[in-house]
Amino acid sequence: MLIFLLLFPLLLFSQNEVCFEIEQNPNPNNSALSCFSKYIRVLDCFDVYAQSTISDEKVLHVAAVVAELLDNNEDGEVDDIALKNRLNSSGALMPIFTSDGNACMNQFENNYNGNGVSAALWRNEIDPSQPGHWGDDATVEETLHTINHVGHVSIYPNIFNIFPNSSQMSDAMDIARGGQFINTPNNYPEEAWYHYDDWTCDYECMAIEYLYWCIVSHMGILNDTQTCNGIYNEWELCSPELFQSVDVSMFDIITNPVYKLPQLAPDGNYCPSLIESGDINSDGNINIQDVILVINIILNNQNYNDFADLNSDGNINILDVVLISNIILGIENN
Secondary structure: OHHHHHHHHHHHHOOOOEOOOOEEOOOOOOOOOOOOOEEEEEOOOEEEEEOOOOOHHHHHHHHHHHHHHHOOOOOOOOOOHHHHHHHHHHOOEEEEEOOOOOHHHHHHHHHOOOOOOOOOEEHHHOOOOOOOOOOOOOHHHHHHHHHHHHHHHHHOHHHHOOOOOOOHHHHHHHHHOOOOOOOOOOOOOOOOOEOOOOOOOOHHHHHHHHHHHHHHHHHOOOOOHHHHHHHOOOEOOOOHHHHHHHOHHHHHHHOOOOOOOOOOOOOOOEOHHHOOOOOOOOOOOOOHHHHHHHHHHHHOOOOOOHHHOOOOOOOOOHHHHHHHHHHHHOOOOO
């Protein structure tokens, strides 16, 4: 306990490891993009643009989260080549503005005519110390919206189309909302577990929000009392176990390896060249947390993870648990 108390401030305030470099805006003469000065190209398929007033730490954080969502096993390659191609061809990007409705945002909205933007971030929505934590860091939510809307909806339309009666997801959402509501109802049925009440959010918007809730519920990002209470008016399934047991259809979709959706929650660290075998959560350390993650991969039949397959036999099993335990204990693996 004493060691934890001594290390906690370092854990809280340590800067994330992100292997991207911020560059100058490559499109300074573009009428929609000229107000941005900072730029990062993520995995050759996704652009991050930010105003000069956005700190480098926050810009890097957004890029790292995008990379972790696209390259969830952090091997330096986008997990789904079809998704990479779609994002690249659509010009997927995340604009970061100083504030809502400022001059740069107005300029962007008035001049952008592409198909690669589905969300935006503002400076006060980004907190690198709390990746994806509801109410503190909106980075995971907004970047997922763009990846899902620009990418998955297009490449897997039978699964993720957002129009009524158009996909497995739209059918699942109708069940989650207690019925098919084209317009937001005054009151949702008692049996609904997804009951977003924003009247400005149409059916298609509801579908994108629904996909976000499903993905992050499975990741475990929402699984704390404060978050559960805070989101209850919109979404009830805040733990992975509750999501799996209640929204069975979407759980099957989210965990289907064909669609290669991210399974692990981003932590704001992305530097594949520094990751070593056994460092499952890519935090630069091999410890009991990595052992637990390997066990979870085995028990929950999660997607294959290169860094969990310590003996490189193509399978993740008890032998890998033994090998990673040996690394922690300082026992040489033969």
